[in-house]
Amino acid sequence: MSTAPETATHFRPVPVGLLRGRRPAVPGPAVPAGTGVEVRHPTRLNAMALDPSKIVGTAAADDGEPRGSGHPAGELFVVCDLFRTARVEIVPGSDEVTTTGHCSRPVLARHAASVMRELLGITDGLLVHTEGVDLPPHVGLGSSSATMASVAVAINELYGRPVEARRLIRFLVDNHGEEIDGRSDSLMPVQCIGGSAAAGLIPGSVQVVAGNAVPLLSAGLPADYRIVLAMPADPTEWDAQQSLQEEARHFDDFLRTGRRHAPDIAYRLIHQAWPALLEGEVREFGKLVFDYRFRMGSIKNCSFSHPRLLEFADAIEPAFTNGAADVLGLSSVGPLFFAVTRTEQKVTELFRDAGLRTFAARPWSEGYSVVKSW
Known part of the structure; x- marks a missing residue:
């Protein structure tokens, strides 16, 4: 129900x-x-x-x-x-x-x-x-x-x-x-x-x-990492009331994802991703984020944020699987994607080839x- x-x-x-x-x-x-x-x-x-x-x-x-x-x-x-x-x-x-x-x-x-x-x-x-x-x-x-x-x-x-x-x-x-x-x-x-x-x-x-x-x-994050952000050239323009109404249509999907995957997320975060990150190993943290977004249904749940979100996700998935980015994810419900990488130019080109607008940032700790x- x-x-x-x-x-x-x-x-x-x-x-x-x-x-x-x-x-x-x-x-x-x-x-x-x-x-x-x-x-x-x-x-x-x-x-x-x-x-x-x-x-x-x-x-x-x-x-x-x-x-x-x-x-x-x-x-x-x-x-x-x-x-x-x-x-x-x-x-x-x-x-x-x-x-x-x-x-x-x-x-x-x-x-x-x-x-x-x-x-x-x-x-x-x-x-x-x-x-x-x-x-x-x-x-x-x-x-x-x-x-x-x-x-x-x-x-x-x-x-x-x-x-x-x-x-x-x-x-x-x-x-x-x-x-x-x-x-x-x-x-x-x-x-x-x-x-x-x-x-x-x-x-x-x-x-x-x-x-x-x-x-x-x-x-x-290690000092040599950069962040590449990418978003559709035509993001949906709506106010909070409209976006919340669209999100509410997917609340059942959020419930199912959480009930199914939350224990695994917590275990992997505490016992795998975070210990590795403290040793300067970013990839394990990236695996958790990637699996959550691309394998546990999160991007599908957030597809209301842009009509082509799933298409863009399929196009940029190789940025992580081929090793160009150590973290690849969607920010919040999107439609903005981001990558944490040591190969900024390679990831930027892949995002642009997928039809996304890109801009760069650096990790900030202060x-x-x-x-x-x-």
Whole structure:
């Protein structure tokens, strides 16, 4: 029997600035350490969920608070140097959150600033600006959650870092949302696992976030590896409400994959892939990601993200099987693919021959950084 209608019912729009889920204890009100700060925040590539069946389940309500967006699926991800910049300034004489005229994703920036203001117990007026990689949303880069994370860490920095990193990750997961076309006053509380926030707040270019957004494992990639990203030239353009409706049609497939493969995924991660990665052997980690995406049905489950996703996957599969890439996967539900490789040009050519648009990145281990403060 289909479970998609029941499991999707809690995904309903919420007001911008509504604080949801558990609130970390913060001595307050917080006091600013300056008048402004600019930070840059890296991007995560979501290689795989540890248990995709938990992406479907209803997020738990916390002590009577409005339901958060966190889902206990767990996540294995790679961090790269595609940065999102956030600048936050205190506006004297104001008590409002505003965004600059050329702010990228202004609704998300305003939401993140508003919930952080409430968390910190402050009423200062804040002017927020964000910018990042010129790519459309909903391609698999986690740009929505990275936007909110960059604003949150900037405000946390501006007020002396009163919220500890792990608590801030959980707070951001609970308060995640994505834009609905034509609406500036509400967001869709889409499922969130925690990788984008952890990418900036926890060091390490390969990380594991366990259920309920707990950073669990962190390691680096050897310095000579590069990342090649590839996506269709015509990605589907839709808002969070539309993409979630399409994803809900595949919820039964996510459930089946998780129930069948989650124990094997956990065993291989802990006993094979991660020990090898700590010794500098990337291929074993890559085998787990490849099997999950190409052999356990994940790419098929995510085929709603682009009408040619399965065709592209078949065309680029040799990048891993012929050894050109040590990791080959889809990021989140796609349609963006990525490869971790020592032979960047060879993989790039294979992706382009498949009809994909490519761009390059490097693994990033240092988390977010402060560009300047004043």
